[in-house]
Amino acid sequence: MARSKPPGPSPRRSRPERKPLDIQVTATEAGLDVDVRGSGPLTSARMTELARLAETHRLARLTRHGETVAQRALPTVTMGRARVVLPPGAFLQATAAGEAALAALVLEHVRRQKASAICSRALGRSRCGWAERAKIMAADQDQDAITALQDAAKTPRLKPITAERRDLFARPFITKELARLDAVVFDPPRQGAQMQARELAASPVPILVAVSCNPLTFARDARILADGGYRLTRVTPVDQFLYSAHVELVARFEK
Secondary structure, three states: OOOOOOOOOOOOOOOOOOOOOEEEEEEEOOEEEEEEEOOOOOOHHHHHHHHHHHHHOOOOEEEEOOEEEEEOOOOEEEEOOEEEEOOOOOOOOOOHHHHHHHHHHHHHHHOOOOOOEEEEOOOHHHHHHHOOOOOEEEEEOOHHHHHHHHHHOOOOOOOOEEEEEOOOOOOOOOHHHHOOOOEEEEOOOOOOOHHHHHHHHOOOOOEEEEEEOOHHHHHHHHHHHHHOOOEEEEEEEEOOOOOOOOOEEEEEEEO
């Protein structure tokens, strides 16, 4: 029996890392914006290789852990009248259609509210769209997101937008701060907005709009609001995560 030929040298492979590689890709008007995290230390040669790869695929921007590796154009998205330059790894909704549906529902629920308002988390499209008709007080714990909003707020024909970095888990808006608002929109992460819901429940704000990606924590927060005198008048599910059990929803509360 003939002996098999010894295998040749194995192809070169990247050294495995202990933590998973996280690649975030955002479709912008200037092209794809890519942020890579978890790659571990890279040599200057590998960084040059990444920059060449970005040019080959004509990426708008390539960042690594938020630091720019290569940029061909500013990664921008249009939100209402505003043209927003995205920070690296920016939080947006998963799909353009899903984001448009969520923003349309939010704007529908607050369309008659003309005075000051507050948005939390990153409902960018509805936030900028609402600013065409009402004053906005916005809060988010991500400073880069706040900076992007402040820059977008300079767009002509928008109402004044006040934006601040604020962790609403540790320091929610209290009843005294909420008393002068006509409406509140809050869009928390999956753990919900329990602390902020308690302050909202004790406030006189007539309209609340909740955007949630977790029905369980939404139900908990809705119970808090109901116990404070709010009435849930409408809930609309938005299925932007096809082939999964995840669902977004938009709800309106009235007092």
